[in-house]
Amino acid sequence: MSEFIEPVFDLIEKEKKRQREGLELIPSENYVSSNVLSAMGSILTNKYSEGYPSFTGLTEWDDDEIASKKLANHRYYGGQRNVDRIERLAIARACRLFHADHANVQPHSGAQANMAVYYAWCRPGDTILGMSLPAGGHLTHGAKVTLDAHIWKFVNYGVTAEGDIDYDELERKALENLPNLILIGYSAYMKIPDFKRIARIRDDVSRKAGHEVLLMADMAHVAGLIAGGVHPNPFDYGFNVVTTTTHKTLRGPRGGLILSKGHVASPLSKPDHTLKNIPVLIDRAVFPGTQGGPLDHIIAAKAVAFGEALQPSFRTYVKNIVDNAKILADDLKENGFILQGNGTANHLILVDIRASYGIDGKFFERALDKIGLTMNANVLPSDKSDAFRPSGIRLGTPAVTTRGLGIEEMHMIAKWMKDVALICQKAGDEDHLPEYSDELKSIRRDVKALALRFPIPGID
């Protein structure tokens, strides 16, 4: 290998070792199957395919149907016959998985998926109502540092002291501001949203404002749980659009996805600005609106992952994710950890580590890294500290459940976390952590021994 290549592959091997010998508890991460991995690393990365394949309704692919209907292919490059079929497969499977009329599988990420929906529906300066970042929302739901917040006016709602969405605040702000788009979604929220109430608020806003209001769920975190039937589907409550990433609980490649309900038509048509036409407005907003060429290798990997998620075994997997999270949450409470919302109904857990053990989230994150438990420091809704030294630590069970960990291992993780919290407490700060390196190394050996008992798909 050349000197240019070797360092990169060296680091990939080191990362493989890190993943194998530790436990991944960041709730937005997962391990993909070897088939997803192969599709991602395939020669499809060589292809350009700006535009869209023929639209044919929800059939997987039918050459005769396409020929008989003389459906146009809306690509801007030649050599599309294989990538067209792959994209259609991904679209059809995504629609089947989430009961959507339409899917756009091209967004490169969740952030790009969200921006495309805003661009499809909102004019510059329009109002979007979403959850605030400290309350558990996402950067793209209105954080001032984003481009989104420069284009649209975001109004945010938060959570109550009990950790529920503050529905009264949401309703009040919705009726005061009459937003064009109401958004529910989060990166750190442990309850099941009341989709019915939110849909009712949207209807009230629509009536009062005299215009259609788009109801959108960014379900990036819980997409796999919805696909596997252990979490309600926003479409069952009248939502128009659902966005997601494809790599979290859905266990696909890193990427984005937009699903919608409405009339599916050619992306070259110039539809009226109505909710009924949202599928076409979204297609036009993704390409050419906010993206150029799709990543065909990633779309192929999405098609594989959606196929995997349609299998009965995926339902068992997501049920186990939630069971593991509930067990881990209970164990953590027994070990003296105070949890935001007092527990979890999904795959996410948010610990108030400052209230529990008097240390900050970043210090705890770094100490846990030393023993091979990976999770992330996170702000809490009530946090007085900044994002670099927040009071919370966020963890979740999608990745360890893929590896096959269960009840016994959840008990051990909670105990190790307590052991490390006590060490951090004694050390006082990171500078004094080396004084406890023997204790940390001993826990590290136990974590590694356990991790090596559970193979990683795509690696082992």
Ligand code: DSN
């Ligand atoms: N960065 C993701 C997460 O970790 O939750 C959200 O996009």
